[in-house]
Amino acid sequence: MSINIKKSNTKTPTRLFNIAFRVDSSLNIGSGHVMRCLTLATAISKAANVNITFFCRDAIGNSNENIIQSGFELVKMAPPKSTIDLKNYSSWLGASLDDDSEEFLQLTAGKNYDLIVIDHYAIDTRWHNKVKSITKKMMVIDDLANRKHNCDLLLDQTYQCPTVKYRHLVNNHTQLLLGSDFALLRPEFLEFQKVSIEKKERTLLIMFGGTDPDNLTLQVLTLAIKLKYFEKINVILNRTAKNVKSVFDFAQCHKKVFLHISPSNIAEIMSTATLAIGAAGTTSWERCALGLPAVVIVQADNQREIANALQLAEVIRFISIAEIEEKLIKEVEFWQNRLKLNNDVYKNCISICDGKGSIRVANEVLKIIK
Template identity: 40%
Template sequence: MNVVFRVDASVTIGTGHVMRCLTLARHLKQMKANVSFICRRLEGDLINFIKDNGFTVYILSKVMVSDRDNNVIFNWYKENWQQDAHEAQCLIKSHIHSVDLLVVDHYGLDEKWESTLKPFIKKLMVIDDLANRKHVCDFLLDQNLYLNYEERYKNLVPPECKQLLGPNYVLLREEFIDASCQKRIRDGKIHNILVFFGGTDPTNETIKALNALALLENNIKVNVVVGSSNKRKDEIREYCDRYPNFFFHCQVPNMAELMNEADLAIGAGGTTTWERCYLGLPSITIIVADNQVELTNAVSKFGATINLGFSHEVTSEQIFEAVKDLIEHPKKVQLLSERASKLVNHKIVNTYPVVKTIMEELK
C-alpha cells in the first residue's frame, strides 16, 4: 500500500502540519504501508527533518516569494494551484506510480487541486481545521474542538466523505501515549514552567515570555524549547545562558517528558494544545495565527487553558501577571489540569481511530 503526504513548511507556516503528518505516517508505516512525502522547497522547510525520520521526500521546485509573509505564500498557491498540481502529478507518475492514499494537509490547496489529482489516486484524505473552502475527498480529519464541530464541514465535503472530527481523533506521537502512563497528578504548585511557541515562532513570543518570567522573584525552573527553523534561536539561547534557572532546548526528541515534568506551559494554540491537554498540563495560551482563534476560545471556555488573546495585543507584563496569579492560586492551576485532561478520551485516542478507519477503507 502506497501512501503519499502533500504538506509544506516554512519559517512562518506548516511546522505543526508536518509534525501531525509525521505522526500519522509513522503509524501507517507500522501497518506496513510504503509512505513518502511531496514538499515544496521553502526557506525554513522541514524536508531534511522528514528525511531524518526515515521517509522519502519528493521535492517540488522552490518559488520566488517571501517566505516570511503568510499572505504572500498562500496567494502564490491560490494563483498557481495548477502548477503545484501538475508538478505533484508528474512526481507521482514518474516516481511513485500507484497511490492508494494521498493525504493533503495544506491551507493553500482546495477542491480544484484535489480534483486534478483524484484520477491518479485511489483515495484522498484532507487534514484541515479552517473549514473555509470546499474539498473533494474520501476522508476529512479535523482533530480540534469547536462549538459546532459536527456541522462545520456539512456543505464543504461530498456526502459520502467520512468525517473524523473532534479531539478523540487527535494525532498524538507515541512518546505522548507512553508518557500518559506516568502522567502526574498535579497539586497546583508551580516549580517548573515550559515555554514553547512552535517550531518557528515568527512573532517572537518566546522572548516576550522570557522577559515576563525573568521578573519572577522565585527560582522556578524554565525549560525553553524552539525548533531548528526558529530564526532567533541563537538569541534565545544567549538569553537563557544569562539565567541559571533557564534551560534552552532545540528540536527536542523528548517533548512529552518535558511536558510531564512541567507544572505550567506558556505557548501558542494549534496542535500543541492537544499534547498539553492529553498530559493534563495547565497552560497559558497566546494566539499567534487566525486559525488558532476558534480552538483556543473553545478550550478556554471549557476551562482548560488561560487565553491571553492575540500575540500583537499581549505584553510581557500581562504574561507576568497571569503567571504570578497562578503561582499565588494553586487551586486554579489544579482545576486547569483537571479540565484539560477531560478534553481528550484517552481510551479512544490510544486506539488510533484515524489509522483504524484508513486501514479498513483501504483493505
C-alpha cells in the first residue's frame, strides 16, 4: 500500500529520489527502530521529492501499520523463522543474514535506489556488500558499535558519542553523524518545547515505549499511585503491548490515572508532565527536547553507559529493574525536592537535545544523494 505525503513549500530537486529502509519491529524488539526511521523518512520527504519504501519482517507485535498510516509504502518480508534472543543481536533478523539479504534483493525486483537506510542490530558489512549493487549510497543507524559497516553515512544519536567509537568499524570515506544534536525527533517535540518548559501542573508521566514486555508500566504505576504529590498520572502504552488490559483495569480503578493507547499527540501529553518515569533509548531525547527530567529504568546492559552520562548531566536518575521496589520512590522524591528549587534542570535537558536533529540529518542525507 502506498500513500503520497503532501510536500511542504520547501524548494525540492527536480528529479525523484528512491530510498529504501530496512528495519524491523516486534513484541520483543519493540518499536523504537521503526519509529526513528519514520521520523527520518518524514523529514526527508518534507525537504525533497522522494519515493520511500520500508522493508520489514511480518513479526508478531510489529509496528508496520504505523508505516502505512504515515503514508509510506510497506513491503512485508516473511515472518521470522527463528526465535529472537534479546541478548544475541545476531538473532534479531529471525533468519540468517544471507537469507535476509537474498529476500531483500528478490523483493526489490531489480529496482535501483539512491539510498538504502539500515537500522538493524543484526545487519553488518556482509549484508551491505550483498546489496550494494542496487544502491548508490548506504546509510546505517546504530548505537552498539559492535560490528563493521560498509556505508557512506552512519548515525549514532547517543549523547556525547565519540568518533573513536566507530573509527575501526567504518570506511575512511564514511561520514559520521554522532551525538544527540542528530537525535531523530518528530517536529511536534520542538513545537511543544516552550509549552513544556512553562508547565505548571503536578503531573507524572509513565512511558516505557514500544511493547513493554516486562510490564514495567504496571509495576511502576502500582508504586506511583501512592505518591500524593502528583495530582495526575498520564500513562502512554503502545496498542501492541501485551499487558494493555491489566494497565487499563488498574487505570479504571484510580481517578487520577489516565491511560493513552498509541496516541497521536505524544509530545503534547509529555509536555504537561512535571516528571517522567520510563525507559532509556530514543525516549531520552524526546524528554530532553521537552525539558523533562526523569527516573529511568535501565533494561539492558547497552543502556547503562548512556544512562550514567545523562545522570552526570543532571537530567535523569537511573535504576535497574531489580531496584524498582527499593529505590523508585526515593528517586522520585529526589526530583520532587530538586524541582522545588529554582534550578537549571530544564535548560540542562534542552542543551542535550534541542529537537532539531531530524532536520539536520535529513539535510546531510540529501547532500550525499544529490
